[in-house]
Amino acid sequence: MIGRLFKFHGGVKPDAHKDESAGAAIRKAPLPARLIVPLRQSARAGATCIVEVGQRVLKGERIGEAEGFLGTAVHAPTSGTVSAIAAHPMAHPSGLDTPCVEIEADGEDRWIERAPFDYHAASREQALAWLRDCGIVGLGGATFPSHVKLGRGTGIETLILNGAECEPWITCDDRLMRERAAEILAGATILRELIGARELMIGVEDNKPEAIAAMKEAAAASAHGVSIVPVPALYPAGGEKQLIRVLTGIEIPYGKLGADYGVQCFNVGTAHAVYRAIAHGEPLVSRVVTLTGNCATPGNWEVALGTPVEDLLALAHPKADTDRYLMGGPMMGFAMPRLDVPVVKGTNCIISASPGLFPPAPPEQPCIRCTECAKACPVELQPFELYWFSRAKNFGKAQEYNLFDCIECGACTYVCPSHIPLVDYFRFSKSEIWARERDKTAADQARERFEFRNFRQEREKAEKAAKLAAKAAETRARLAETGATETPAAEPAAAEDPKKALIAAALARAKAQKAEVRPQNTDNLSPETQAEIADIEARRKVLEAAAVDTAPQPADAAIAAAEPRP
Amino acid sequence: MFTAILVMSGIAVVLGLTLGYAAIRFKVEGDPLVEKIDAILPQTQCGQCGFPGCKPYAEAIANGEAEINQCPPGGEEGIRKLADLLGREFKPLSEEHGVEKPKSVAVIDEQVCIGCTLCIQACPVDAIVGAAKQMHTVVEPLCTGCELCVAPCPVDCIAMVAVGETVQTWKWKYPVVEIRKAA
Numbered sequence: 001m002i003g004r005l006f007k008f009h010g011g012v013k014p015d016a017h018k019d020e021s022a023g024a025a026i027r028k029a030p031l032p033a034r035l036i037v038p039l040r041q042s043a044r045a046g047a048t049c050i051v052e053v054g055q056r057v058l059k060g061e062r063i064g065e066a067e068g069f070l071g072t073a074v075h076a077p078t079s080g081t082v083s084a085i086a087a088h089p090m091a092h093p094s095g096l097d098t099p100c101v102e103i104e105a106d107g108e109d110r111w112i113e114r115a116p117f118d119y120h121a122a123s124r125e126q127a128l129a130w131l132r133d134c135g136i137v138g139l140g141g142a143t144f145p146s147h148v149k150l151g152r153g154t155g156i157e158t159l160i161l162n163g164a165e166c167e168p169w170i171t172c173d174d175r176l177m178r179e180r181a182a183e184i185l186a187g188a189t190i191l192r193e194l195i196g197a198r199e200l201m202i203g204v205e206d207n208k209p210e211a212i213a214a215m216k217e218a219a220a221a222s223a224h225g226v227s228i229v230p231v232p233a234l235y236p237a238g239g240e241k242q243l244i245r246v247l248t249g250i251e252i253p254y255g256k257l258g259a260d261y262g263v264q265c266f267n268v269g270t271a272h273a274v275y276r277a278i279a280h281g282e283p284l285v286s287r288v289v290t291l292t293g294n295c296a297t298p299g300n301w302e303v304a305l306g307t308p309v310e311d312l313l314a315l316a317h318p319k320a321d322t323d324r325y326l327m328g329g330p331m332m333g334f335a336m337p338r339l340d341v342p343v344v345k346g347t348n349c350i351i352s353a354s355p356g357l358f359p360p361a362p363p364e365q366p367c368i369r370c371t372e373c374a375k376a377c378p379v380e381l382q383p384f385e386l387y388w389f390s391r392a393k394n395f396g397k398a399q400e401y402n403l404f405d406c407i408e409c410g411a412c413t414y415v416c417p418s419h420i421p422l423v424d425y426f427r428f429s430k431s432e433i434w435a436r437e438r439d440k441t442a443a444d445q446a447r448e449r450f451e452f453r454n455f456r457q458e459r460e461k462a463e464k465a466a467k468l469a470a471k472a473a474e475t476r477a478r479l480a481e482t483g484a485t486e487t488p489a490a491e492p493a494a495a496e497d498p499k500k501a502l503i504a505a506a507l508a509r510a511k512a513q514k515a516e517v518r519p520q521n522t523d524n525l526s527p528e529t530q531a532e533i534a535d536i537e538a539r540r541k542v543l544e545a546a547a548v549d550t551a552p553q554p555a556d557a558a559i560a561a562a563e564p565r566p
Numbered sequence: 567m568f569t570a571i572l573v574m575s576g577i578a579v580v581l582g583l584t585l586g587y588a589a590i591r592f593k594v595e596g597d598p599l600v601e602k603i604d605a606i607l608p609q610t611q612c613g614q615c616g617f618p619g620c621k622p623y624a625e626a627i628a629n630g631e632a633e634i635n636q637c638p639p640g641g642e643e644g645i646r647k648l649a650d651l652l653g654r655e656f657k658p659l660s661e662e663h664g665v666e667k668p669k670s671v672a673v674i675d676e677q678v679c680i681g682c683t684l685c686i687q688a689c690p691v692d693a694i695v696g697a698a699k700q701m702h703t704v705v706e707p708l709c710t711g712c713e714l715c716v717a718p719c720p721v722d723c724i725a726m727v728a729v730g731e732t733v734q735t736w737k738w739k740y741p742v743v744e745i746r747k748a749a
Contacts, residue, residue: 043733094736364741424741431737438735443609446710449691450611450619 006249008242010376011234012411014168014331016207021292022171024299026179029289029315031105035077035306036088036342037063040098042143045070051101055082058112060283063101066132072145073135076103077285077304079110091309091327091344095337103306114281119190127194127278134277135284135345139269140173140238141328143346146270149259150194157262159197160247161188161271163204163211164231164238167329170349172288173268175300177204177211181218184268185226187275195264199227202268203243206230235331236409240265242378254405269348289343291316293326293351303343309350310339318352326351330358331410365418373412373422379405383412383422390429395436398429406430472502479505599628606647610639611690612712614664619690633657638664639711670728671709672716676701678723685715685724 040046047064051057057076064074083104087097119127128147137143140162161184165173177184192200202219204212212230219226231237231246241252243265250261258264266274269287276282285305289312292298296317303312313325326333327350335353373383381402389398403426412422479501525533603624610620615636617623626632627648634648635657642659649656659666674685674694681699686692693709696702704715704724716724 040733043736090733092733092736093738094731094733096731096733096736098733421741424738427738428740435735435737439608442707442710443607445708446609446611446691447604447620449693449708450609451621453690453692454619 005229005231006246008237008245008378009380010378010411011236011242012376012414013233014235014414016233017169017292018171018174018207020169021290021298021300022174022208022210024175024297026175026288026300026302029301029303029307029312031078031107031109031304032307032311033105034083034308035080035103035105035304036100036308037074037077037103037306038088038090038098038100038342038344039064039074040090041072041074041137041345043092044143045072045145046099047071047074049085049099049101051076051082051085053082053085056080057082057103058110060112060114060285062133062283070145070148071132072137072147073133073283074101075135075283075285076101077306078103078105079108080105089338089341091336091341091347093334093337095341100342111282116281117278119194119278124194131274131277134273134282136270136273136277137284137345138267139273139287139345139348140267141332141346141348143344146266146274149264149266150191151259151264154196155262156195156197156259156264158199158201158248158264159188159192159195160243160258160263160265161200161202161268162238162240162243162265163202163208163215163268164243165208166205166233166235166238167331167333167349168235169292169351170290170329171292172290172300172348174208174211175290176272176288177208177268178214180272181214182222183275184215184271185218185222186279187271187273188226188266189222190274190278191266191271197264200225201247202226202228203231203237203247204228205233205237207233235411236378236407239378239407239409241407254402284345287343287345287347289347290349291352292349294319294322294354294357295352303347305345306342308339309336309341309343312343313339313350313352316350316352319354321354321356322352323355324353326353331414332408361421362419364420367418367420370417372415372417376411376415378409378411379407381405383426386429387420387422387425390425393429393432395429395433399433403429403433475502475505597625597628600624602651603627603648606640606644606651607637608639608644608710610710610712612639612710612714613690614638616663627652633660635660636663638666639669641666668728670711670726671706672704672711672713672724673706673727674702674704675723675725676703678721680721680723682720684718684720688714688718690714 039049046067048067049063050065051063056079057063058079059076061076062073063076063082066073080103082101084102086100086102088100088102089095090098090100117127117130119130122130128150131150132145132147136146138146138149163173163177165171188200188202202215204215206212212228215228219228229247231243236242237246240258244258244261244263245251248263250263252258252261273284273287277284286302287305288300289303290298290300291312295313296319298316301312301315309325309327318325324335325339327336327347328334329349330351330353333349333351367384367387369384371382371384374381377383383406385401386398386403386406389395389401390403406426408423408427410423413420416422600621604621607620607624613619615623615632617626617632623632623637627634634652634654635645637644638659640648645659646656648654672694679696679701681696681701683696683698683702685702686694686696690712691708691710693705694702694715695705711726711729713726716726
């Protein structure tokens with residue numbers, strides 16, 4: 001079906017170290033007593049918690065609702081009780097906390113009711129929503145949501161399944177292909193239908209002959225027109241753009257995606273998860289993790305998401321001289337800052353590292369401009385240039401040299417004769433540029449809001465002034481109408497000074513109002529009380545008259561004396 | 567001689583007209599320098615520089631009425647950028663205008679808030695929501711951390727809380743070159 005394979009630029013050939021764990025069949029890891037499920041499975045997207053502390057959950061029950069465009073749902077990996085919803089360290093180079101749901105396992109591992117999803121009967125949107133709600137993300141390590149990748153379902157000619165697994169040590173996809181080839185193919189068929197692709201290719205590195213044989217056998221049995229293509233083992237052949245290049249010859253430029261060129265790429269593990277979600281209604285609650293490196297019993301384990309890494313490591317029996325643990329491969333993975341972090345959807349491998357196996361890098365020496373890194377770079381960058389700019393924190397220039405094309409594969413660091421941690425510099429530059437962009441956006445927003453606030457205050461002031469002016473004009477007009485009768489003749493100047501006229505009018509109004517107001521609390525009284533009041537009033541009048549006659553006596557005192565009540 | 571004068575004055579008139587037309591046709595609205603300075607300033611609108619907002623401070627700098635080291639939220643990096651832009655000497659942050667602090671946001675203790683709206687009126691970016699005799703709250707992503715709402719609060723229920731690093735905002739550190747391993 002495919003005539004020839006293509007080559008991508010550069011690449012390196014590190015020792016594969018696949019044999020350590022490739023022989024061990026996938027086994028189910030024992031369930032820990034307590035699982036910690038991060039609502040944020042990757043730094044990119046989070047989920048909204050929809051369970052409460054104390055709630056009973058079943059295996060596969062949704063505990064987090066997809067949040068935002070790149071969000072996917074998160075599920076309970078086993079049945080049990082939610083014991084806490086709290087911040088917990090995450091499997092991330094920073095070791096920072098993220099909100100997690102802690103589940104006390106009840107040991108029953110009881111599933112929710114599962115029903116296959118008939119994607120033929122449902123619309124595309126419904127099928128994609130189903131995948132989102134099943135929490136399906138790319139299991140190659142980047143955990144990009146699959147429903148987003150499936151896109152609009154038009155314009156994709158070729159679907160590629162990525163079984164290259166080019167990083168040394170990792171064997172989880174290898175084992176999956178050997179053991180569950182039929183399920184992977186079924187998942188691939190579903191993906192192909194959803195994306196509307198004509199062609200389906202599965203690229204597997206040629207250092208995995210058993211996996212290729214198993215996949216070929218399954219492909220022959222299913223007769224779906226699938227081509228299993230062995231690709232030369234060359235790191236990073238499993239990079240998305242590199243694999244597309246090798247299989248189709250299409251070179252995807254910066255800022256474009258495979259989908260723009262009619263090619264889309266999924267990991268074999270993702271295809272397997274899609275199959276489980278569609279054909280069995282099972283959300284993504286476990287994944288295959290390779291435990292390897294400096295340990296007594298390397299192997300591949302099907303691990304419930306949320307299992308703490310330290311519990312998992314006990315299965316591999318790391319040797320005594322292990323000094324750190326890497327999550328992911330040795331090229332792109334990171335040393336875990338702590339071991340109480342849970343396994344997440346992106347955890348494909350945990351390597352126990354010892355100084356013997358991974359000797360500490362010799363001290364960094366000056367760049368000798370040998371351009372070995374440029375020769376190794378699979379995206380045809382010039383890492384030495386990027387290094388100088390990153391080192392000098394000249395980020396604008398680094399971007400000009402296409403820093404963001406860098407896939408951080410580590411090939412340049414691997415070949416550097418001066419042992420410069422090039423990728424560390426690139427990661428530093430990238431995150432610094434992102435942080436600056438965030439600050440810039442925030443500053444622009446603040447400026448806009450500040451300017452709008454000033455505008456609003458000005459407008460309110462103007463509106464208030466206009467309102468007052470209108471009112472004044474109205475009063476003036478009324479005055480002009482009734483002016484002759486109301487304006488006292490004694491103030492002829494008022495006609496000339498409108499302000500004075502207004503004041504005079506207001507005063508007159510107030511006076512009239514005051515005159516109108518009479519005490520109302522004497523209205524609804526019994527006739528006797530009315531009579532009493534009238535009596536008192538009469539006496540007061542007499543007394544007042546008397547007070548006027550005999551001037552020095554204060555009226556108040558007289559009234560007080562005359563009052564019958566205290 | 568007369569022809570020469572005529573020719574020269576002719577050229578002068580033509581050039582003058584051209585320049586005059588160009589001045590009207592290609593007139594630059596506003597002061598581009600102010601915009602450039604304003605783009606460097608952090609837009610906290612805190613007024614610590616002594617001007618009512620970042621834009622007025624930018625104008626003052628452009629007119630030479632203010633020093634470039636009066637913006638504590640911009641910090642040393644901001645001063646360096648301003649110095650670069652304006653070709654002035656770098657100066658350390660002036661102490662009378664405040665000290666550089668980590669970015670923080672205002673948080674209202676909602677148990678204590680009496681709903682007086684004073685903080686709402688003080689906020690330069692309208693980041694506080696609430697109404698008279700209703701509890702107020704700060705919209706965190708909009709808060710610039712200017713601290714202008716702290717002083718007006720009659721019950722002292724507003725605290726400035728430093729923004730911690732999250733997984734999303736975490737940055738890779740500058741690689742440290744180990745010259746010699748500690749023995």
